Structure formats: C-alpha cells, structure tokens
Amino acid sequence: MRYKSQSVAYWYFAVAMVLFGLQLVFGLLSASKYLGPDPLLYILPFDVTKVIHTNLLIVWVLTGFMGATYWMVPDESRTELHSVKLAYIQLVLWVLMGVSAIIGYLFRFGTGNKLLEQPLPHKIVIVICMLIFLYNIGMTIKKAGRFTTTEGVLMIGLVTSALLFFPALLHYENYTVSIFYRWWTIHLWVEGVWMMIMGAFLAYLLIRLSGADREVMEKWLYVIVGLVFIAGILGTAHHYYWVGVPTYWLPIGGLFSALEPAALVGMAMYAYSAIRRAGMSHPNKLALHWTIGSALFSLFGAGLLGLAHTWPSVNKWTHGTLITAMHGHAAFYGAYAMIVLAMITYALPSLTRGRSEEGSSLGYWAFWLQIAGMFGMTLSFATAGIGQVYLERIMGMGYLDAQLKIQVHFLMLIATASLFTIGVALFIYDFFRHAPAFLVDNQEETPAAARASL
Numbered sequence: 001m002r003y004k005s006q007s008v009a010y011w012y013f014a015v016a017m018v019l020f021g022l023q024l025v026f027g028l029l030s031a032s033k034y035l036g037p038d039p040l041l042y043i044l045p046f047d048v049t050k051v052i053h054t055n056l057l058i059v060w061v062l063t064g065f066m067g068a069t070y071w072m073v074p075d076e077s078r079t080e081l082h083s084v085k086l087a088y089i090q091l092v093l094w095v096l097m098g099v100s101a102i103i104g105y106l107f108r109f110g111t112g113n114k115l116l117e118q119p120l121p122h123k124i125v126i127v128i129c130m131l132i133f134l135y136n137i138g139m140t141i142k143k144a145g146r147f148t149t150t151e152g153v154l155m156i157g158l159v160t161s162a163l164l165f166f167p168a169l170l171h172y173e174n175y176t177v178s179i180f181y182r183w184w185t186i187h188l189w190v191e192g193v194w195m196m197i198m199g200a201f202l203a204y205l206l207i208r209l210s211g212a213d214r215e216v217m218e219k220w221l222y223v224i225v226g227l228v229f230i231a232g233i234l235g236t237a238h239h240y241y242w243v244g245v246p247t248y249w250l251p252i253g254g255l256f257s258a259l260e261p262a263a264l265v266g267m268a269m270y271a272y273s274a275i276r277r278a279g280m281s282h283p284n285k286l287a288l289h290w291t292i293g294s295a296l297f298s299l300f301g302a303g304l305l306g307l308a309h310t311w312p313s314v315n316k317w318t319h320g321t322l323i324t325a326m327h328g329h330a331a332f333y334g335a336y337a338m339i340v341l342a343m344i345t346y347a348l349p350s351l352t353r354g355r356s357e358e359g360s361s362l363g364y365w366a367f368w369l370q371i372a373g374m375f376g377m378t379l380s381f382a383t384a385g386i387g388q389v390y391l392e393r394i395m396g397m398g399y400l401d402a403q404l405k406i407q408v409h410f411l412m413l414i415a416t417a418s419l420f421t422i423g424v425a426l427f428i429y430d431f432f433r434h435a436p437a438f439l440v441d442n443q444e445e446t447p448a449a450a451r452a453s454l
Helices: 004-032 046-077 084-106 120-144 149-163 175-210 214-239 249-259 261-278 285-310 312-318 322-351 361-394 399-405 407-432 447-453
Strands: none
Touching: 004 046, 004 084, 004 322, 004 407, 046 084, 046 120, 046 149, 046 175, 046 322, 084 120, 120 149, 149 175, 149 214, 175 214, 175 261, 175 285, 175 322, 214 249, 214 261, 249 261, 249 285, 249 312, 261 285, 285 312, 285 322, 285 361, 312 361, 322 361, 322 407, 361 399, 361 407, 399 407
C-alpha cells in the first residue's frame, strides 16, 4: 500500500463481503421454495426473498466498486485521498440506507419496480452518497494533477452510472412506461457503463500483476469503450421486444445485442494478450486467477449466454423464463462479482496483518469452488429453462404444472448453489481471518514496478 488513505478500501470491502454473504442466504432460500412445501410462506414469501436477493447483489457490487476505486485512484494519481472523513461518512450513510431498505422489504415497503425497489427517501440517500463519492474522487485527481487513461475510463463509468440513476427517481403510474424507463438505468448500468468500470479495474490489475505495457493496455481500453457505447446503448432495445413498443425495436435490439459480446471478446483478448506478453511473474497469482477468470467468465456468461437468447426469434420463447436467470447469474458473477473479488485479493495483503502475498490454499479453494458452483448453477438454470420453455410456451402447460415437471432441476440447482456458497464462505472467512493492518510501503520501487506505474 503506497498511501495511508487507501486503507478506507478495507472497510468498503468488509461491508461488501457481509452483503455478499447475505445475498447468498436469501438466494438459497428463494431456490428452496421451488421444491416446497414452504414453512416460511407467510413470514418470508418468495417475492420478499427474491427482492432482497437481487437488491443485495446491486448494493454489494456497488460497495465493492467504491472500495476498489478508493484503492485504485490514490495509487494511479500518486497522492492521498482528498478526504478520508468524507469516505467514512459516505460508508455510514450507505450502510444505513442498505439496512433500512432490507428491513423495509420485509414489510413490503418498496416501489415494486424490479431491481429499483428502493423507496424515494432511500434513493435520495443513494444520490447523496454518489455525490460525496464522485466529489472525493474528483478532488483527489485534481489535487494530484495526474490523470491516466485508466482513471479516465473509470471516471466516465462512475459519473454516467450516477447520471443514469436519475430515471429511477421518477415514478410512472403506467407499469409499461415504468418498465421502459427502468432499463435506462438497469441495462445501461450492467451492459453499458459498468463494463467501463470493469474494464478500468481489469486494465489496472493487468498492469500491476503482469507488468504489461500501460500504453498497450490503454489502447485496448479505447476499443472496449467504443464497443460498449456502440452496442450497449442501442442494445437496450432487447428489453423492449414485448412491452408494447413499436416493432422497429426488434431489428435494433437483435442487431446491437448481437454486437454486445464484441466488447467482452475484446476484454478476454487483452487479458490473454497481457499474460502472454508478460507472463505470471507477480507473486500474487491468486489475484491474477480472479482477474483472468473475470474476463473469461464474462465472455461466457454475459457474452455467449446473453447472445443465445436475445435474438427476437428466440427471445419470444425464452423471455421471462429460467433462461433469463441462467444468463443473469453467470453474467453478473463473471463481469462484476469476480472483478470486485480480484481487486480485493490484490489489495488485501497490504491491508491485513500476516497474509501471504502469494495467497493461501484456502483462497484457491474459494476460487475453484465458486467457479465450479456457478457453472453448475448455470447448467441447472439452462436445463430447467429449456424444459419450462417447451412445456409452457410450446405445449401450453400451466405455470405451476410445468414447475412440477422441472422440479428435479432445482435439486441440482441447490446442490451446485451450495457448492458455490461454500466457496464464497471460504473467501469471506479468508478475508476476515487476518486482522487489518494498514502499513504504508515506503520502499523504493523496482524498475519493473516503476514502469508499471507510468
């Protein structure tokens, strides 16, 4: 750790880990309800557990993004954070908002707008937190007078993420109109500007871990940003196929959704290129596993599986089925969860006492169990979804009758989800088992490290 203020990242990472664990608890609870009977039907019904599960995903990933940014920006700008106090105030407000929102969901206190269920007071707190965050980061970069391309891409992603939250603040009585504008936030986050955030973290990690040439890495970033803007923005149309909008959205959605994996192919290629050029000389090979894994699993989950069911001629059958869950779980995990875990794994040896930079066997078990578990979950959702599409959409069977026929796949889903949960539990245990120790490294840089930081 170069700068003392980078220690702020630890507490954001710690909160993210707690929220990640809670998300899995409610995810397993939601999956088990498909098997029935449900003893918690009148206490924690499916609609409540699913809302908490999906919203915790958004909140913990954003918390991880914030922590990773507070780690990366001082390192890239070569200066202390503008205000550590503001960063802690932001974290306290963020946690209070998250805890009160979850309690509210338990009592049906929400807007009902999927993934954006937070009531307006909570959304206002989110806006305040984002303003504090962007001000703190912006002033840090301004104070340093050093602004890298990697930071530039990160800032574009963060600022536009905040701006795109604006449609979520508006309320529409017509549910179709509400769905239409919801994707201006959700889609343009997860398939647009968040990809820039991921790309910036990926570039930072590859530069640090592989010693790859910064100029080469940042040229790749330009390509990825261009692809995200071209395909990601107009690719929003694939959410509009069946909500009553004009039919011209069908070809627009089909064409540009098909181009969206190009950005993910670019990410996977430049990750592979960096390792091929520089090898695996950095001692923190566990962080490199998470970094390369994020690029490759994103290509699989967000790219290939997304492409598999976003064509209009396919989506008319798969829309709103477990095929969507197949794509969503693999995509979110590969693109965003894994890159956050990569940043945590890279930073943690500098933030905790007695931790080996090479990583522990526990860390590698956590990595491979999560990969195996998520791949198994993806296959379980896929087979269940294919059966659901055939029974409901082709044969005309009722929803509940079809669920009884595909129930066996949920046994496999829970088994593989349990495997994934063990991997996450190991990661969380490995995170907290070493006490925090924020030691600043004042040693002179080696020539290789100096080149990486240029």
